[in-house]
Amino acid sequence: MWKSKNIIAGISISIFIGALVFLPKPNAPLDYFPSWANFAISFLHVILIWLFVQWLVYQKHSQSLYTKVLISIGSSVGVSIIGFFLILSFPAYFPILLQYPVNKVSVFILIRAVLVAGFIMVITYIIYITEEKYKLKEEAEQIKKEQIEARLIALQQQLSPHFLFNALNTLHSIASDKATKNYVVQFSNVFRYLLDTNQASLVSLEEELNFTKSYLHILHERFEDALKVDLDIPAAYLSYKLPPICLQILIENAIKHNIVAQDSPLEIQIFCQDKEMLVVKNTLQSKSSVEESTGKGLTNIRERYLLLLGKNIEIEVTENYFKVSIPLIKN
Numbered sequence: 001m002w003k004s005k006n007i008i009a010g011i012s013i014s015i016f017i018g019a020l021v022f023l024p025k026p027n028a029p030l031d032y033f034p035s036w037a038n039f040a041i042s043f044l045h046v047i048l049i050w051l052f053v054q055w056l057v058y059q060k061h062s063q064s065l066y067t068k069v070l071i072s073i074g075s076s077v078g079v080s081i082i083g084f085f086l087i088l089s090f091p092a093y094f095p096i097l098l099q100y101p102v103n104k105v106s107v108f109i110l111i112r113a114v115l116v117a118g119f120i121m122v123i124t125y126i127i128y129i130t131e132e133k134y135k136l137k138e139e140a141e142q143i144k145k146e147q148i149e150a151r152l153i154a155l156q157q158q159l160s161p162h163f164l165f166n167a168l169n170t171l172h173s174i175a176s177d178k179a180t181k182n183y184v185v186q187f188s189n190v191f192r193y194l195l196d197t198n199q200a201s202l203v204s205l206e207e208e209l210n211f212t213k214s215y216l217h218i219l220h221e222r223f224e225d226a227l228k229v230d231l232d233i234p235a236a237y238l239s240y241k242l243p244p245i246c247l248q249i250l251i252e253n254a255i256k257h258n259i260v261a262q263d264s265p266l267e268i269q270i271f272c273q274d275k276e277m278l279v280v281k282n283t284l285q286s287k288s289s290v291e292e293s294t295g296k297g298l299t300n301i302r303e304r305y306l307l308l309l310g311k312n313i314e315i316e317v318t319e320n321y322f323k324v325s326i327p328l329i330k331n
Contacts, residue, residue, distance in 0.1 A: 206238035232271040242327075280323070
C-alpha cells in the first residue's frame with residue numbers, strides 16, 4: 001500500500017491538480033494573480049485524499065467497492081469543508097474566492113471535492129487491480145513450480161508398485177503367524193495410500209484416519225507401550241477435507257523430538273475442537289540430544305495450506321505439551 005511508487009504517483013497528481021489554480025479563470029479581475037496559498041490548500045486536499053483512498057482500497061476484507069467510493073467522496077467533501085473554513089479564517093490569502101457569493105464558492109468546492117475523489121479512486125483502483133493481477137500471476141507460477149518439483153521428487157524416489165505389492169503378497173502368504181500377516185497388511189495399506197494420494201491436493205478426514213491407523217500399527221510394533229495415541233474424532237467431521245499425509249508428518253515430528261520409552265511413554269492426542277480445527281497434541285519430553293531439525297515437516301504443511309487454501313496452521317508450545325492445530329475444510 002505505502003509503496004514508494006504509489007507515494008510518488010500521489011505527489012505528482014497532487015502537484016498537477018494543485019497547479020490548476022494558476023490557470024486563467026474567466027471573469028476574474030485583471031489584477032488577479034493566484035497565490036501559493038491556493039496551491040497549498042489544493043495540494044494538501046489531493047494528497048490527503050490520495051493517501052486515504054490508498055489505505056481504503058487496499059483493505060481487502062473490509063467494505064465493498066461501492067461503499068469505498070462513497071466513503072472516499074465523503075472524506076473528500078469533509079476535507080473540502082475544512083479547507084473552506086480555512087479560507088474564511090484567512091481572507092487576506094484568498095481574495096479572489098471571497099469576491100464571489102458564499103453559496104457559489106460552496107457549490108464549486110463541493111463539486112471539486114467529488115471530482116477529485118472520483119478521479120483518485122479510479123487511478124488507485126487501476127493501480128490496485130494491476131498489482132493484484134501481477135501478484136496472482138506470480139502465485140500461479142509459484143504453485144506450478146512447486147508442483148513440478150514435487151513430481152520430480154516423486155519420480156526420483158519412485159519404486160515399482162507392481163513389484164513391491166507382489167513382494168508384500170508373497171511375504172503375507174509365507175508368513176506363519178497372524179501378527180506378521182497383519183503387519184504386512186498394514187504396511188501395504190500405508191504404501192497404497194501414499195501412492196493413491198501422490199497427486200491429490202485434498203483428501204477426506206476419514207481416508208486420512210484410516211491411513212493413520214495403519215501407520216500407527218507399524219509404530220506400535222516398534223515402540224509397543226512406549227507410544228500411546230488417543231484418536232477421538234466425531235463422525236460428523238469424517239467428510240471434512242485436509243491435505244494428505246498431515247497426520248503422519250505431525251506424529252513423526254512428535255516422535256522425532258521427544259523421548260519414547262517404556263518408563264516414559266509419549267502420549268499423543270488427536271481430536272477436533274471449535275472452529276473446525278484438527279488438533280495433534282503431544283506431551284513434551286524433549287530428548288537431551290537430538291539431530292538438528294530442518295523444520296521441513298511443519299513447513300511443508302504450512303506452505304500447502306497457504307498455497308491451496310490461503311489458511312495457516314496454529315502452533316502452541318508450553319512446558320508440558322506441543323500442540324499443532326490444522327484447519328479442516330467443510331465438504
